[in-house]
Amino acid sequence: DDLNTDAQALEALRKAVGRSALPAWNSSTQTCQWQGVACENGRVVELRLPGAGLMGALPSGVLGNLTALRTLSLRWNALTGPIPDDVSRMTELRAMYFQHNAFSGEVPAALYALKNLVRLNIGQNKFSGEISPDFNKLNRLGSLILDSNDFSGEIPKLDLPTLEQFNVSYNKLNGSIPRKLRKMPKDSFLGTGLCGGPLGLCPGETADTPAGSPEGQPGAGGAADVGGGKKKKKLSGGAIAGIAIACVFGLLLLLALIFFLCRKKKSGSAPRSSTAAVEKGRDLGMGPLDGEPKGQNGNGVHGAGAAAGAVPAAAAAAAVAAKSGGGSTTGSKKLIYFGPMAAAPPFDLEDLLRASAEVLGKGAFGTAYKAVMESGAAVAVKRLKDVDLPEPEFRERIAAIGAVQHELVVPLRAYYFSKDEKLLVYDYMSMGSLSALLHVCVHVTFSWRHWSSGRSGPPRCSTKSS
């Protein structure tokens, strides 16, 4: 490997393709001074013969002897045939410019041995076959120009980290542009059947297909999947709206279900007591049996509208009791009377069931109702709550109360007992509550003049002034 060897190679090249084009190359002049030749350290390092009128096929075993060559430019000539295999010996080659010739055949495997190649331009020739993935071996390439040839098939996955210029335009290529090449401009791929990247979406590809996926997209012309990537489809706006509506609807349904279950649990967990019976009465549409006292001002005074909203509360309670099978222990489902009334009961349970009722007041042991029966007779019914005595004991205690006879004690006339319902029936006292009279009239509207005038009868209240 010396200049002499280089000179012989150049002379052989001239004879093969430039006999008429390179008359100045003769032995009378220094090799390094020949047209297009540049030397360095006694070796030919550059051969530039662009548009020199070279014709024919490159001879084998010639270029390979230029082992120090770094730049080989034979562009714009009429060179034909394949690139000879011995180019692999030009291991120092940095730049190869073969564009605008008529080279043909496949790119020889020998070319991929030129590891130092930075610029390779074999565009505008007649090269054919597929673009080899072996171009990846030329990992110093900054420029790879393959345009205007007869390359076919798909572009292989090329991963050339320093590649800045790439052109495969006007070849018979198809399929998807590989991921790493999609950054190249559109001009790099014109006149091909390629898709993706700067050329727009491939069939079946969506706008948000990640950069890593295109290699997996089917190419135009039914090309096979070359990358094994996965399609990732974006949800449409309609689908997102549908999902959102479904979520809201599902949430509402869930809330409704929870609400329903809570209510069911609440009603289901209530103890089977008079309170439960009241709730049952409500469920039966009997009205507010155990709410705020109606027709009463909170101190036991029956107001003008006392009867408003009257409901068959006691009757309802009794009915509930009867329905609940509460009389099972007695089997009678009857009112039990005391004293002389026991012989000739003025009304029975049925009458009480049909009576309309209004709440008089609530005490510690239950609620008192005024029950007015169809006959017009009125009684006060105390509906006991939380009294959980066995029937014999209850009867015994009530009998003791029923036996009390005193002019200052409201007589207990009858009672009803069942497991879930216990009613005490008293005479109805129509004069109102002493407590109310004391608290409202005495402190607020009691008239001393009225009192001192010596008029008879109870002091009257002025609801207006109170």
Ligand SMILES: Nc1ncnc2c1ncn2[C@@H]1O[C@H](COP(=O)(O)OP(=O)(O)OP(=O)(O)O)[C@@H](O)[C@H]1O
């Ligand atoms: N027999 C009756 N006639 C007229 N009104 C009555 C009668 N019994 C009770 N009331 C009215 O009903 C209110 C409540 O009576 P209730 O007996 O429930 O009160 P309480 O004695 O405080 O109750 P508890 O003994 O359960 O604590 C009374 O303040 C009164 O106004």
